[in-house]
Amino acid sequence: xxxxxxxxxxxxxxxxxxxxxxxxxxxxxxxxxxxxxxxxxxxxxxxxxxxxxxxxxxxxxxxxxxxxxxxxxxxxxxxxxxxxxxxxxxxxxxxxxxxxxxxxxxxxxxxxxxxxxxxxxxxxxxxxxxxxxxxxxxxxxxxxxxxxxxxxxxxxxxxxxxxxxxxxxxxxxxxxxxxxxxxxxxxxxxxxxxxxxxxxxxxxxxxxxxxxxxxx
Amino acid sequence: xxxxxxxxxxxxxxxxxxxxxxxxxxxxxxxxxxxxxxxxxxxxxxxxxxxxxxxxxxxxxxxxxxxxxxxxxxxxxxxxxxxxxxxxxxxxxxxxxxxxxxxxxxxxxxxxxx
Numbered sequence: 001x002x003x004x005x006x007x008x009x010x011x012x013x014x015x016x017x018x019x020x021x022x023x024x025x026x027x028x029x030x031x032x033x034x035x036x037x038x039x040x041x042x043x044x045x046x047x048x049x050x051x052x053x054x055x056x057x058x059x060x061x062x063x064x065x066x067x068x069x070x071x072x073x074x075x076x077x078x079x080x081x082x083x084x085x086x087x088x089x090x091x092x093x094x095x096x097x098x099x100x101x102x103x104x105x106x107x108x109x110x111x112x113x114x115x116x117x118x119x120x121x122x123x124x125x126x127x128x129x130x131x132x133x134x135x136x137x138x139x140x141x142x143x144x145x146x147x148x149x150x151x152x153x154x155x156x157x158x159x160x161x162x163x164x165x166x167x168x169x170x171x172x173x174x175x176x177x178x179x180x181x182x183x184x185x186x187x188x189x190x191x192x193x194x195x196x197x198x199x200x201x202x203x204x205x206x207x208x209x210x211x212x213x214x215x216x
Numbered sequence: 217x218x219x220x221x222x223x224x225x226x227x228x229x230x231x232x233x234x235x236x237x238x239x240x241x242x243x244x245x246x247x248x249x250x251x252x253x254x255x256x257x258x259x260x261x262x263x264x265x266x267x268x269x270x271x272x273x274x275x276x277x278x279x280x281x282x283x284x285x286x287x288x289x290x291x292x293x294x295x296x297x298x299x300x301x302x303x304x305x306x307x308x309x310x311x312x313x314x315x316x317x318x319x320x321x322x323x324x325x326x327x328x329x330x
Contacts, residue, residue: 016299024302028309035313039320077260081253087292088249095242199293203285210281214263215274 023193027200030163034204037159038211041152048147052140055216070142071213072133079129080209083164086122087202089115090195098188112191113178119198120171123164130161153212160204167198240291248291255280 012018051058051067058067093115099105100112108114134154137143144154174194177183183191240248259280267273290296295303321327 014301016301021301021305024305028305031306031309031313032316035317039317042317042321042326043324045326073260073263077256080256084249084252084256087288088245091240091245091292092242095239095245098239196293199288202292203288206281206284206288210259210277214259214277216268 017189019189019193023196027196030200030204034156034159034207037152037156038207041156041212044148044152048149050147052137052142052146052149054149054153054212067141070137070140072136073213075129075133076209076213079126080205082122082125082129083202083205086119086126087199089118089122090198093119094188094191094195097183097191098185100182100184112183113175116171116175116178120168120175123168123171123198127161127164127168130157130164156208156212160201160208163201163204167194167201170194170197239294239297244291248287252284252287255284 014021045054049062051063052070053067054071055069057069060066092109093112096105096110096112096115099110104110134157137150142150142153144150171194174183174191177187177190259277262268262273262276267276289306295306
């Protein structure tokens with residue numbers, strides 16, 4: 001058994017699991033990726049020559065016809081709320097895995113499957129809102145090639161959406177494992193790593209929501 | 217054998233690696249969610265008020281956003297309770313990223329009204 005232990009997970013020089021160090025290092029690098037995308041958006045903000053514009057209407061002769069401000073704050077506020085609630089569901093999924101079988105973690109609210117499904121469904125809802133937003137923008141004449149706002153906006157929010165999609169796939173994988181063999185305290189680190197990624201996607205959206213949608 | 221491996225794996229990850237930390241309780245998680253929701257509601261509410269035209273609008277929004285960011289990182293990502301190496305791995309690149317962002321905004325004249 002000792003041989004199995006030393007072969008499976010040798011002690012590390014830091015005393016910490018390498019997978020957790022790796023996910024934090026990855027999150028640190030992602031901070032810099034999103035900072036560069038947000039910087040690009042902010043630098044190009046207000047420099048579009050033709051409409052549609054994010055917060056202002058566009059009238060002739062700048063635009064061929066009158067165009068309303070394009071950002072839909074109510075829909076985005078809803079999707080922001082959805083993503084925040086998905087983070088709550090994720091921490092409850094982790095708590096359910098860590099405390100499986102303990103008193104207070106019985107029934108539906110103590111089920112890791114329930115919270116993993118909830119997190120994935122909320123993530124998919126967020127993606128649905130983003131798909132609706134992108135589609136309506138295209139119908140209103142804003143594509144990635146229309147102006148500087150369109151290019152930087154779709155790049156930034158598209159990258160974020162891709163990260164959410166990866167997170168949803170990760171959650172579905174964990175859910176499949178949970179259904180197949182059950183996730184317990186021994187798997188807490190696997191769920192913890194996925195949770196860290198998911199919360200990071202949430203904090204990036206907190207920044208994007210303020211900087212892109214609310215600040216004129 | 218599989219059971220032995222799994223058991224050993226768990227012990228290695230959770231105990232031998234020194235990663236057992238105090239985590240917030242369910243009640244605390246729900247309070248955190250409530251605070252995050254309230255801040256978001258206030259952010260959206262002030263967007264629709266005349267305060268939007270105030271010079272304080274942007275700083276207030278940035279502060280609220282920073283508070284939400286910090287709450288999620290400290291409580292949901294457990295960084296408040298985690299090892300200092302993880303704190304360094306996150307805050308180091310975050311400081312570099314924020315500094316780069318501010319430097320680029322200065323470089324492109326976003327603070328000079330150009």
